[in-house]
Amino acid sequence: MASLESPEAKAQPGFFTTTLTWDGEGDVDLHMLEPGGTHVYYLNMEGSAGTLDVDNRVANGPEHYYASCDSSRLQAGIYDIRVNNFKGPERKATVQVNFANGGQPLTRIIDTGPQRGRLGDPDPLPVARISVQRDDSGNWTATPVQ
Template sequence: MNIAPASPTLRGDYVLANIDLVINALRTEGGNTVVPVNLPTSTADLSGHTLVGTYLDPSRAGRQKVIDAVTAALDQLSPPPQASNIAQGSVTVTMTWSGTRNEDLHVYEPGGAHVYFANRQGQVGYIDTDNTIGYGPEHYYATSDAKVLQPGAYHLGLVDFRAADDETATIQVATNDGVILTKLQ
């Protein structure tokens, strides 16, 4: 889905307003095969080029065309095939948080390994994502290989690295069968 395309030729659905002065100026340089939608001018958006003021304005016809094209594109999506190399029973822990400060996920495996940002590899799993600039995610993956997996309790923790008292963290534990726990902290 293209909105305000500058290209003289396109693949797929698009919405271009006839009042879009920016794109019309660019179109003079190339071919003119992209047909615009006729929209009335507005004093709220003299350029005719802003996304909200022109293309998503509820009083203009372009909005419905955008909604229809996005809906059609979403209807064509299908979930990706399940990767064949993912073992059943694999456990993942994902942590996100509500602010821009750094939060850290810590996992204590039954064999004693402490897995966190400074020691990403444990005996059973590893942290493959350590977000330090905010919102997360931080992500831990434990194998389901019977030769490696350790029975026992896995303890999860979070460290408020920069004393972000006003932030809320969400920890989600999932297996290949789906989410088994979501906890707000």
Template sequence: MASGTPSKSKIVNDVLTTEGNLSVNEEVLGTGAFTATLTWGSEPDVDLHVFEPSGAHIYYRNFQGAGYLDVDDTTSYGPEHYYLPCDNIEAGTYRIGANYYEGEGSETARIVLKTEEETLTRTQSFSSAIGSDGDASPSILFEVTIEGNEEDGYKYTVD
């Protein structure tokens, strides 16, 4: 197609118009050695909790340790999202769970755990909200044990 022809101009304009009309999700979730994403049904607030090998407790009051809680939804059905960057891996066990913080009635939480090798989903039913009393002892759905080091590589075990 020759430069400056009506066909080329129309195609370029159509492409630019289409590109401008695309909706983009501004919320980009972090990625890494593994991720954990929490969603739930209808009640306002279930919280994702991760206990890292160092003893750090990552949740709505502490967004960063070796990993990050980069999304914390308090008004709808999630997601809440944790990721462990590959350059921050700590060997040891990561305990991943949920606490039904606020709402009326029962609720079911779903955590999707993604590693390089697999994607696993587990659910937890709650009969009622626990509030901040559940922060120290959320229901644990996954334990991810990482062995090894950066030089020799890492091995993941999920329980």
């Protein structure tokens, strides 16, 4: 056991993180629409408020987005989480959102529908919405929008 090396961590922690996995081969893409209007996905991995730091194009995922913990980057407002079945058969996709400030993780399981390719990029399937707010004391919170 002493000779085993741990793999290098790829996904970064964040104010909230979103992880996408799916059940098989193909390429399902994670999309994040940030409050300021930036569309973060495989063609634009660096957003104004966060980053898509893992993009799996082969099978099962993961894909991973994290919202910055830097208060000069983090944006108040609604973050729209979406997916697109870029390549492959219809899949079951699981999206999990974890929050740095604690609370119950949010998990959604959806059917991706048939392959949509780049035609699905401007209109990815909605999965969940996260509200990020800053109070008068400067404290940030992130919560799912029901």
